[in-house]
Amino acid sequence: MTDQEIQAIREEFPLLHHQLYLNNCSLGSLPKRSTQYIQHFLDLWNEGGTEAWKEWFPQLQRIKDLLSPILSASSRDIALSPNVSTALTMVASMVAPLFPKRPKVVVSELDFPTTVYQWLVKKPLGVEVVVVKSRDGLSIDLDDWAKAIDSRTALVATGHVFYLTSAIQDIEALAQIAHDQGALIAIDGYHAVGTFPLQLHQSHVDFYVGGVLKWLLGGPGTAFLWTPEHIRREFPPTVASWLGSKEPFAFHNTSWEPADDATQLEFGTPPVQALYQAQGGLEIINQVGLETIRQRHLMLSRRLLQQTAHLPLSLHSPIDDEKRGGMVLFETPRAHEVVQELVKQHVIIDERPGLLRISPHFYNTEEEIDQFVESLTAALAK
Numbered sequence: 001m002t003d004q005e006i007q008a009i010r011e012e013f014p015l016l017h018h019q020l021y022l023n024n025c026s027l028g029s030l031p032k033r034s035t036q037y038i039q040h041f042l043d044l045w046n047e048g049g050t051e052a053w054k055e056w057f058p059q060l061q062r063i064k065d066l067l068s069p070i071l072s073a074s075s076r077d078i079a080l081s082p083n084v085s086t087a088l089t090m091v092a093s094m095v096a097p098l099f100p101k102r103p104k105v106v107v108s109e110l111d112f113p114t115t116v117y118q119w120l121v122k123k124p125l126g127v128e129v130v131v132v133k134s135r136d137g138l139s140i141d142l143d144d145w146a147k148a149i150d151s152r153t154a155l156v157a158t159g160h161v162f163y164l165t166s167a168i169q170d171i172e173a174l175a176q177i178a179h180d181q182g183a184l185i186a187i188d189g190y191h192a193v194g195t196f197p198l199q200l201h202q203s204h205v206d207f208y209v210g211g212v213l214k215w216l217l218g219g220p221g222t223a224f225l226w227t228p229e230h231i232r233r234e235f236p237p238t239v240a241s242w243l244g245s246k247e248p249f250a251f252h253n254t255s256w257e258p259a260d261d262a263t264q265l266e267f268g269t270p271p272v273q274a275l276y277q278a279q280g281g282l283e284i285i286n287q288v289g290l291e292t293i294r295q296r297h298l299m300l301s302r303r304l305l306q307q308t309a310h311l312p313l314s315l316h317s318p319i320d321d322e323k324r325g326g327m328v329l330f331e332t333p334r335a336h337e338v339v340q341e342l343v344k345q346h347v348i349i350d351e352r353p354g355l356l357r358i359s360p361h362f363y364n365t366e367e368e369i370d371q372f373v374e375s376l377t378a379a380l381a382k
Contacts, residue, residue, distance in 0.1 A: 001288070001292060001296065001362070006362075006363060006365060009284070009288070009362075009363055010363050011032075012031045012032050012033065012280075012284065013029040013030070013031060013032070013363060014030070014032065015029045015030065016029060016363065018346065019346050019347075019348050020345075020346060020347045020348065020368055020371060020372055020375070021348050021364075022347070022348060022349050022358050022359060022360050022364065022368070022372060023348045023349050023350045023357075023359060024214060024215055024326070024359045024360065024361040025163075025191060025214055025215070025326060025327045025350065025357060025359035026214065026350050026357075026359070027213060027214065027219070028194075028212075028213070028214055028215060028216065028217035028218065028219070028281060028361065029217060029361070029363070030217070030219060030277075030280075030281075031217060031280035031281055031284055032280075033279075033280035033283070033284075034217075034218070034219075034276075034277050034278075034279065034280030034281060035280075036280075037276040037277065037279045037280055038273060038276050038277050040276065041056070041272060041273050041276040042273075044056065056270075056272045059272060059275045059276060059279075060080055060270055060275060061075070062275075062279065063080060063222065063275050063278055063279065063282065064078045064080065064224075066279065066282035066283065066286060067224060067282065069286055070193060070194065070198070070216070070282070070285060070286065070290065071193070071198050071200050071208070071226055072197070072198055072199045072200055072201065072202075073198075073200045073201060073226050076229070076260075076261040076262060077226055077227060077228055077229065077261070077262050078224050078225070078226050078262055079224065079225045079226075079227075079262040079263065079264075079265035079266050080222065080223070080224055080266055080270065080275070081209075081222075081223045081224060081225055081266065081267065082221055082222070082223065082267075082271050082274070083211065083220075083221075083223050084114055084188065084190060084209045084210070084211055084223045085114055085118070086223070086267060087209040087223055087224065087225040088114065088115070088118045088157075088186070088188075088209060089118065089239070090225055090237055090239065090265050090267070091118075091155075091186050091207045091209070091225065091227075092118055092119075092122070093237045093238040093239040094207075094227075094231075094232075094235040094236065094237050094238070095154055095155050095184060095186075095235065096238055097235070097238070098154040098155075098184075098235075099122075099125070099126060099127055099154055100126075101152075102151075102152055102153060102154035102182075102183070103126050103127055103128045103152060103154065104127075104128045104129075104130055104150070104152045104153040104154060105119040105122075105127055105128070105129050105130070105153070105154060105155045105156075105157060106130045106132060106145070106148045106149050106153055106155070106156045106157070106158075106183075107119065107129060107130070107131055107132070107156075107157050107158060108131065108132045108133075108134065108140045108145075108158050108159075109131050109132065109133050109134055110134055110138075110139070110140060110159070110162040110164060110165060110167075111157070111158050111159050111162070111188070112159060112163045112188060112190075114188070115157050115158065115159060115188045116129070116131075116157075118157070119155075119157065128152075130148050130153075132144050132145060132148045137165070137316075138162075138165040138167050138316070138317065138318060139162065139165065139167040139169070139318070139323070140158075140169070142170065142173055142174065142177065145174055145177055146177050149177055149178055149181050149183055150181055151181055151182060153178070153181055153182075153183040154183060154184065155183060155184050155185065155186060156174065156177075156178045156183055156184070156185040156186070157185075157186045157188070158174070158186075158187065158188070159187070159188045159189075159190075159191065159192075160187050160188065160189040160191065160192035160208075161189075161191035161192045161195070161325035161326075161327075162191070163190075163191050163352075164316075164329065164352055164355065165316060165317055165318070165329060166191070166317040166318070166324050166325040166326070166327040166328060166329060167317065167318050167323060167324070167325070168192070168318075168322075168323055168324065168325050171185075171187050171203050171205055172202070172203050172204060172205075175203060175204040175205045175206075176204065179204065184206040184207070184231075184235070185205050185206050185207070186205070186206065186207035186208075186209070187203075187205050187207065187208045187209070188209055188210070189208050189209065189210040190209070190210045190211055190213075190214060191214070191215075191325055191326070191327070192210070192325060193210040193211075193215065193216060194214065194215030194216040194217075194285055194290075194293070195215050195290075195293065195294065195297060195325055195326040196290060196293070196294040196297075196325070196326075197290040197291060197294065198290075200226055201228065206227060206228075206231050207225065207226070207227045207231070208225075208226040208227070209223065209224065209225050209226075210223065210224060211223030211224065212278045212281060212282065215285075215326060215361065216278070216281050216282060216285055217280070217281025217282075217284060217285065218274075218277060218278030218279075218280075218281040218282060219274070219277050219278070219281075220274065221271045221273070221274025221275075221277065221278070222271065222274045222275055222277070222278040225262070225265055226262075227262065227265070232262065232264065232265070236258065236264075237258075237264065237265055239267075240256060240258070240264075241266065241267045241268045242268065243263070243266060243267075243268060243269070243270070244258060244259055244263060244264045244265065244266050244267070245257060245258065245259060245264075246258060246259050246260065288362055292362065293361075293362045296361075296362040296364075297325075297326045297360065297361075297362070298321050299366075300360040300364055300366065300369055301321075301324065301326075301328050301360070302321070303366055303369045303370075304328055304358060304360070304369050304372075304373070305319070305328065307369065307370065307373040308330070308373055308376070311373075311376065311377060311380060312332075312380060313330035313331065313332055313356070313380075314330060314331040314332075315328075315329075315330060315331075316329040316330060316331045316355055317329045326359055326360075326361070327357055327358065327359045328357075328358045328359075329352075329355050329356065329357050329358070330355065330356045330358075331354055331355060332354065332355075332356060332380075333354060334380070335351040335352070335353070335354055335355055335356050336351055338351075338356060338376070338379045338380060339351040339356065341379040341382060342375055342376065342379055345375050345379075347371075347372060347375045347376075349372075358372070
């Protein structure tokens with residue numbers, strides 16, 4: 001992207017005018033056009049009442065169509081959900097029939113709690129949760145996954161990019177390990193989607209969840225579950241909703257026939273306002289392109305690593321570009337204090353216990369990285 005293109009696209013994001021914003025892994029910036037889409041949603045409601053549903057229902061398909069190129073997947077295989085926890089609940093319902101003979105779910109100690117809690121609460125039902133340890137605190141070795149996954153494993157559930165390290169997992173290789181033992185694999189892609197190109201059909205994973213809150217610039221309320229047709233056919237869900245049926249407006253209540261596509265995996269009344277809110281960010285991500293976004297992320301993170309080399313911080317992310325996602329994390333016992341000091345300077349990053357988490361997006365600039373390092377240096381010196 002040229003400097004002129006970057007400046008033009010920055011005009012889409014009011015937040016960037018008054019904050020040095022480097023916390024895109026927690027919450028992406030809101031585009032102006034999304035505010036307009038939200039207003040359109042409200043106008044439809046005010047003007048037509050229930051007639052608004054004639055426009056609201058098609059919004060679900062619009063969002064799936066915008067997600068399709070981002071995931072390199074058919075929109076027919078995408079189900080929308082209000083959050084990843086709900087999407088994983090659907091996955092759990094599909095996997096549940098395996099548990100009597102395959103009681104194990106394998107996760108890692110680096111995974112986000114949501115990915116793990118779904119299975120821990122099922123211990124009273126006989127589910128065994130096996131937690132794979134990290135050798136280096138950054139990633140999980142494929143050999144260690146292989147040792148943990150066996151013929152008693154129903155599911156491997158883990159992240160594509162680890163939220164505490166930014167390490168990228170080889171999900172294709174991990175899927176092969178799982179499948180060799182007859183297990184399914186579910187990937188939490190929240191910290192991956194929107195940061196680099198995905199090829200879900202080629203990945204051979206069985207379930208992939210994520211959302212628009214972070215890198216997709218859509219805010220809270222819209223997440224997704226991708227799963228291919230053969231998995232839906234072999235492992236049908238054991239929870240259902242009215243709108244997941246093939247003919248919801250026929251109001252059948254004595255038999256269940258699922259929708260022909262992944263709509264069968266959706267729960268109840270959709271969060272329509274959130275779907276309008278999500279539209280602008282998805283349009284922009286598709287406009288800019290994931291290859292361009294990935295190159296911008298690498299350029300900005302390399303500059304950040306170079307400029308912080310002299311600071312009293314320990315890198316807590318892979319140094320290798322190919323193994324690092326959009327975030328860069330540093331260890332410091334003063335993480336909370338430093339982040340609060342930066343907020344006073346209108347510089348926004350994130351913290352996790354003992355860690356600083358910095359996540360520039362494609363619309364951030366090299367000058368902002370330099371300005372951030374200057375502010376960070378001053379905060380560390382206090």
